Amino acid sequence: MAARPLKSTQHPHDAEIGAIRKSWRGRIRFALVYPNRYHVGMSNLGFQSVYRLLNAYDHVVCERAFLPEPSRKQPPVIKTVESGKRLSDVDVIAFSLSFENDYAHILTILENIGLPLRADQRDDRHPLVIAGGVACFLNPEPIAAFFDCFLIGEAEAIMPRFLDVFAPGNKRRSMLKQMACDVPGVYVPAFYEVTYQRDGTIAAFKPREAVPAGVKRAYLKDLADSSTCSAILTPDTAFERTHLVEVARGCPHGCRFCAAGFIYRPPRFRPISALANDIDQGISQTNRIGLVGAAVSDLPGLGELCGQYQDENIRISFSSLRADGLSAELLSVLKHSNVKTATIAPDAGSERMRKVINKGINRDAILAAVDALVANGIPNLKLYFMIGLPTETAEDIDAIIRLSKHIKRRYLKASRSQKRIGEITISLNCFVPKPFTPFQWVAMAETADLKKKIAKIKNEMKKVPNVRVHSDVPRWAYIQALFSRGDRKVADILSLAHTYKGNWARTLKEISINPEFYVLRERDLNETLPWDFIDQGFEKSYLQQEFKRAISARPSPTCRVETCNICGVCNPSQ
Numbered sequence: 001m002a003a004r005p006l007k008s009t010q011h012p013h014d015a016e017i018g019a020i021r022k023s024w025r026g027r028i029r030f031a032l033v034y035p036n037r038y039h040v041g042m043s044n045l046g047f048q049s050v051y052r053l054l055n056a057y058d059h060v061v062c063e064r065a066f067l068p069e070p071s072r073k074q075p076p077v078i079k080t081v082e083s084g085k086r087l088s089d090v091d092v093i094a095f096s097l098s099f100e101n102d103y104a105h106i107l108t109i110l111e112n113i114g115l116p117l118r119a120d121q122r123d124d125r126h127p128l129v130i131a132g133g134v135a136c137f138l139n140p141e142p143i144a145a146f147f148d149c150f151l152i153g154e155a156e157a158i159m160p161r162f163l164d165v166f167a168p169g170n171k172r173r174s175m176l177k178q179m180a181c182d183v184p185g186v187y188v189p190a191f192y193e194v195t196y197q198r199d200g201t202i203a204a205f206k207p208r209e210a211v212p213a214g215v216k217r218a219y220l221k222d223l224a225d226s227s228t229c230s231a232i233l234t235p236d237t238a239f240e241r242t243h244l245v246e247v248a249r250g251c252p253h254g255c256r257f258c259a260a261g262f263i264y265r266p267p268r269f270r271p272i273s274a275l276a277n278d279i280d281q282g283i284s285q286t287n288r289i290g291l292v293g294a295a296v297s298d299l300p301g302l303g304e305l306c307g308q309y310q311d312e313n314i315r316i317s318f319s320s321l322r323a324d325g326l327s328a329e330l331l332s333v334l335k336h337s338n339v340k341t342a343t344i345a346p347d348a349g350s351e352r353m354r355k356v357i358n359k360g361i362n363r364d365a366i367l368a369a370v371d372a373l374v375a376n377g378i379p380n381l382k383l384y385f386m387i388g389l390p391t392e393t394a395e396d397i398d399a400i401i402r403l404s405k406h407i408k409r410r411y412l413k414a415s416r417s418q419k420r421i422g423e424i425t426i427s428l429n430c431f432v433p434k435p436f437t438p439f440q441w442v443a444m445a446e447t448a449d450l451k452k453k454i455a456k457i458k459n460e461m462k463k464v465p466n467v468r469v470h471s472d473v474p475r476w477a478y479i480q481a482l483f484s485r486g487d488r489k490v491a492d493i494l495s496l497a498h499t500y501k502g503n504w505a506r507t508l509k510e511i512s513i514n515p516e517f518y519v520l521r522e523r524d525l526n527e528t529l530p531w532d533f534i535d536q537g538f539e540k541s542y543l544q545q546e547f548k549r550a551i552s553a554r555p556s557p558t559c560r561v562e563t564c565n566i567c568g569v570c571n572p573s574q
Contacts, residue, residue, distance in 0.1 A: 013038070013081045017285055018232040020051070021082050022061040028168060029090040030054055030062040031080055031127075035097070035105035038066045043238040045228065045246060045292055046133060047096045050155050052231040057163060063090075067105050068112075078112050087113040090127050091168045095147075097133040100483035101476060103143055107498040110146070117495070119148050119190065124172050132158075135484075137217060137263045138435040139531040142483045142490035144189035149176055152534055153185040153218030154249075156226050162186065180211040185218030192533070194488055200517055202487060202528040216535040217263070223249065223270045229278040233285055242317070243282025244290045245275060247302070251294035252559035253322075255347070256358045256550050257386065259434040260294050262543075263536050265569040266561045267294075272301045276308070283314055292319045303329025310336045320345070323369035324361050335376040341425075342373045345384035349399030355553040356391055358546075363403070370407055374414035379422030381411060387453045388431040388445030391551065397453050401460045408464055426461060426469045428454055430477035434484055435531040438546035443522040444481045450474040479504060481519045487530040489513055538567040 013019065032051050034041030041047055041064070054062035063080035065087055079086055087093055093115075095106060107117055110129070116122050119129065131140070132151035140150045151158045161183040165175060179186040191209045196202060207213060220226060228246035235241055250267030251260060275291075282289050289309075296302065296318045306316050307329060315337040321330065323344050334342065346366050348354045354361065373381065385400050404426055415421045430450050433439045454471045461469050482490060493515065497507040508515055523529065525544050532540070549556055556566075565571045 013234070015236070016232050016234045018230075019082060020055045020062075020231070022055065024061055024083070024085070027059055027061040028092070028163070028166065029085075030060060030092045030094055031065050031085075031087045031090040032062050033065045033087070033093060033095050033109060034067075035095060035102040035109060036067050036099075037069060039236050039238070041066050041096075042232065042234055042236065044096070044098060045230065045244045046098065048231045048244075049228045049246070050094075050096060050132070052227075053155055053159060055231075060163065065109075067109060075112065078109060088115065088127065092128045092130060092166070095129075095131040095133075097131050097135040097143075100135055100142075100480045103483050103494055104497055104502060106143065106146060107494065111498075117498075118145050120145075122148070122172075128166070128172065134260070134263070137534075137536075138259055139484060139486070140187065140189070141194075141488050141530040142486040142494065144488050145491040147189065148172070149179060150187040150189075151185055151218075152187050152215050154220055157218035157220050158183065158185040177209065177211070180209075184216055187215040187534075189488075194530075202530060202532075205528070205533045214533040214535055217537070219264075220249075220268070223268050224274060226270070227274070227278055228270075229282065239288075239290050239317075241286050242288040242290045243279075243286050244292050245278045245282065246270065247275065247291050247293035247296050247299050249293070252298060252561070253295060253360050254358050254546075254556055254559060255360075256356070256438040256546060257347075257389070257431060257434070258294070259437050262436050262538070264294070265537060265559070265567065267298075267559055269299050272305050275305060279305075279309070283309070283312070287312075287314050289314060289316045290319065291316065294320060295322065295325075297321045297325030297327070297330060303327050303333070306330070306333040315339075322361065324365040326369050326372050331372055331376045334373075334378060339378055340422075341380040341382055342378045343382040343384065344369055344373075346403065347384060347386050348389065348396065349385065349401070349403045350396045352553050353389060353392065353396045353399070355555050356550050357386075357389060358550070358555050360555065360558065366403070367407070367410055370410055371414055374411060379415070380425070381407070381422065382425045382427060383407065384427050384429065386429050386431045387457075388450050390431075390439055390442045391553075392445075397456060401457055404457075404461060404467070405464060408467055412466075421466060424467045426457070426467065428457060428469065428471035430472040430474050432477055432481045432484060435529070436534075436536055436543070438543050438550055440485075440529065440543065441523040441525055441527075441547060443520050444478070446520060447474040447478050450477070475504075478515075478519055482515050485530075486518045490518065537569040542567045 034047050051062055054060050063082040065078050065080050068075045110117050115126060129148050131147050132155060136150045137152060165179050165183055176188045180188045180191055191207060191211045193206050193208050195204045230244045233241055248269045250264030252267045254261055279289055316333050347359055408424055433442050433444055451474055458469045461467050493511050493513055496511055497504055500506050562570045
């Protein structure tokens with residue numbers, strides 16, 4: 001549901017519930033920065049959970065900051081939401097990075113607050129500039145020049161040790177050296193040197209100092225004692241006044257395009273009792289609860305948990321439900337919560353392509369899910385598909401059209417018995433090859449090719465009533481790929497784009513670096529990749545094996561935590 005429009009004199013945070021305000025005196029001062037607008041940042045559960053985590057320490061005060069709203073006038077100096085302090089006055093500026101397309105905003109924010117853009121231009125007088133978030137887990141190298149250090153892994157596992165080492169007033173370099181050596185998950189780019197071969201590929205990644213040769217991601221082995229839920233409720237989010245609760249991290253299904261399914265291994269579920277406590281906390285402030293996770297429907301006992309609240313005026317929604325995971329209990333929850341739109345992600349139209357990506361669901365399961373949703377009174381349906389996947393053919397694009405039309409016919413027939421005909425929305429997403437997935441070596445599809453495929457699907461589906469088609473902008477998917485697959489040289493591209501005030505067409509035309517080297521080039525399986533220095537817990541050979549299975553359209557089994565050693569995460573010593 002869209003947020004209610006605010007009055008011109010009203011700030012978004014005026015309607016917040018739950019903001020934490022502390023005295024700055026005698027405390028380590030953090031500015032937690034989301035490099036996008038307030039609405040986007042406050043919709044991010046990871047951002048909110050780090051805010052809660054930091055403020056749980058008595059000797060820490062953490063306040064939020066965001067990219068200013070667009071203005072025809074000179075943008076105001078960015079200040080913290082809670083107390084209106086300048087970011088230059090804090091001890092640590094911590095960026096929360098979820099999406100590569102936000103990278104350009106990092107430089108905008110640093111310039112706005114008067115900090116040198118590059119880390120090597122700052123000294124002990126400046127705040128420490130750090131970053132964490134899923135984008136950093138994958139590949140921090142394209143933005144390495146702008147940060148003093150990165151937190152590679154989950155904040156709950158890193159922050160206690162980070163705060164043990166960090167002390168305001170200490171010499172920056174010696175403190176960073178201690179962090180790099182003693183705090184698992186801390187990556188300090190300045191302590192490492194990258195050399196290149198004549199063809200532009202990486203020759204070596206070596207320490208300049210006496211620090212570990214690589215960085216091992218830090219993660220929580222057990223989620224029982226963690227509480228990841230909304231810290232603040234506000235109407236100005238994508239989930240208006242909804243209390244979000246994290247159900248799980250990771251996903252056992254191993255879809256080959258999905259980075260979260262690999263970097264969050266092993267998949268972990270939070271205990272039912274802990275989830276119930278978080279839900280109870282939320283319903284003390286709102287009747288809207290959102291359960292979040294890559295595979296929410298896989299949680300044992302989820303139906304029973306949600307059933308506890310069906311006699312109350314509580315609306316429960318889910319971030320993701322697999323087509324083959326719609327139990328009778330979950331369908332009852334959706335119906336009781338008066339959910340108007342349900343989402344199914346076939347991701348591909350053909351059975352062959354679903355085997356390539358290891359989706360693990362077939363056409364019958366998708367259609368059965370459609371029938372079940374309509375039967376439970378959900379009027380609208382959203383379908384997610386990807387285009388530009390490896391080995392994709394024209395037949396696979398036609399299969400998306402055929403499956404969508406078949407779903408529409410099936411949906412229409414079932415809807416008539418309910419005497420209400422809703423709308424189907426098809427979302428087309430451009431595939432971007434991500435680090436630490438079996439597809440990290442493949443080339444991205446060319447922008448012109450993606451545009452043609454989108455146009456074909458839209459032209460075919462516009463003839464079908466009550467069906468809408470939305471799509472990515474291939475140009476922005478290209479930029480995302482550049483930053484997700486780039487090395488340290490890409491920082492120069494970002495700097496030039498900042499100089500040209502976000503004019504990417506001019507930037508890509510004038511830059512001496514060829515962006516297609518990073519985006520459109522298929523990489524050798526034995527090539528040293530920019531992100532290879534990060535240890536995610538599994539071997540590169542495992543991803544190579546999965547890549548070969550993908551090319552031959554062979555599926556792999558779901559992750560069986562602690563009972564197999566296929567990827568090596570659960571049994572690293574073996």
